[in-house]
Amino acid sequence: MAWLYAARRITVKEHPMYREDTIAAISTAMSEAGIGIIRVSGPEAAEVGSAVFVRPADLREGRRTQIREWEPGSIRFGYITDRDGQVIDEVMLSWMKAPHSYTTLDTVEINTHGGLFVMERVLELVLKAGARLAEPGEFTKQAFLGGRIDLSRAEAVMDLIGAGSEYARRTSMAQLRGALSERIRKVREEILYETAYIESALDDPESYDLEGYPDRLGAILQRETADLEDLLAHAEDGRILQDGIRTVILGRPNAGKSSLLNLLAGEERAIVTEIPGTTRDVLRERIRLGELALLVSDTAGIRSTEDMIEEMGVRRAREAAGDADLLLWILDAAQPLSPEDRQIGALIRDRVKEGIRCIVLLNKQDLETRLREEDLTALEEIRDLSLPLLSFSARTGEGMQELEETIRRLFHADQSHGSNEVHLTAMRHREAVREALEALRLVQHSIEAGLSEDFYTIDLMTAYTALGKILGEAVEDDLVEEIFSRFCMGK
């Protein structure tokens, strides 16, 4: 049966993409630093290491150092020498024996002094000794082909390196440790079990009874589709939180938009004056708010104006609002509502109806206020949207805590804790889940239509294969190449 082959784990040597090469690269940053690491991985790693590295005692006695004889997991001091015996650097060298290494293959790591020239000289010697220069992501690819991690976990390595917030770090780490894989694997195992049951019953009707089975299968599928739908429902939030929430500050001139940006950034990024129309262009800043990352745009205050430059700024503000995940509408609470506020209210309404989230900040609470919450909730343009309203002061920082909490709540950032810490951040994963869902729904239709059991198995296997793509089973080699090529060098 074909599905049995798909379910079997193939080992690295059987994999069509496996190459017997020993590869090497500088794994630390290509800049000056205290240390630099040159990683060598593959069947000849120990021999390549021994060709360039010598321990002090061996050097004195004119012997080569035999790394392969060391205890696995050991790290030793010594010199990197070139062919003429000239010492290039003093290093620490660690030896990890297959399969207990990052790549699952024999691995040597050379900790050199972190000068660019030094690292490159050492790498050059390593390559002369028989290693091939690694491609970007190739060490992680070895780990994948070696069966140590599946594809979703390999992708998480890249996300973890790129993580720009505590939130992103936590979800990538959960995925790296296999949270997503586990959840997907559980669903797949159930599907496989049911398929096997149906096939056995069809082969051997005397030992297996299919009486009442469709109902039982229907109940299982109901639970599974609900589980996958739940994953999809939170996928978009997951992506937004991972990349950083694109946040646009809107409001009429002088409301305090630039002051808010400065408060969030913790420094004076934008010019703040008491003159309305100070900000003309869109200003973007990457900001960390607690565990979240925000990509904040400060915009020109929205009003009708004769000033051509300001008018262009207003147009850009409107455009930015269309391209946001979150709008922060800031109002000057020391002033009563104005026609411009209603204009902005209309703009907000249109965006919110498109699914963009919005928080309203009643700013300047440190002054005597002339604008109350009721005035806003009564505002025709936004009355039925039930937007969160917060009292705020960009001067004193009042309301910052609530702002952070409200953002977390709107993007379900807290649900990534505990059992729900799985987020489908990659488009590739979402498509696979969608495909699987579609197939499982077809099975449900077949059950409802009273079709015979052999109709179920094809769609069940489609769902099984679709979910396997997340783990990297049954994916095209091209896709694997594509995914790893997005990695950085040396990982």
Ligand SMILES: Nc1nc2c(ncn2[C@@H]2O[C@H](COP(=O)(O)OP(=O)(O)OP(=O)(O)O)[C@@H](O)[C@H]2O)c(=O)[nH]1
């Ligand atoms: N008292 C008080 N003043 C504030 C507060 N927030 C902003 N201001 C003042 O309001 C004025 C306008 O602030 P900005 O941040 O420049 O306002 P803006 O919305 O960026 O204005 P434009 O760029 O002109 O659209 C400045 O004088 C700020 O110091 C606040 O919370 N309390």
Ligand SMILES: [Mg+2]
């Ligand atoms: Mg401004």
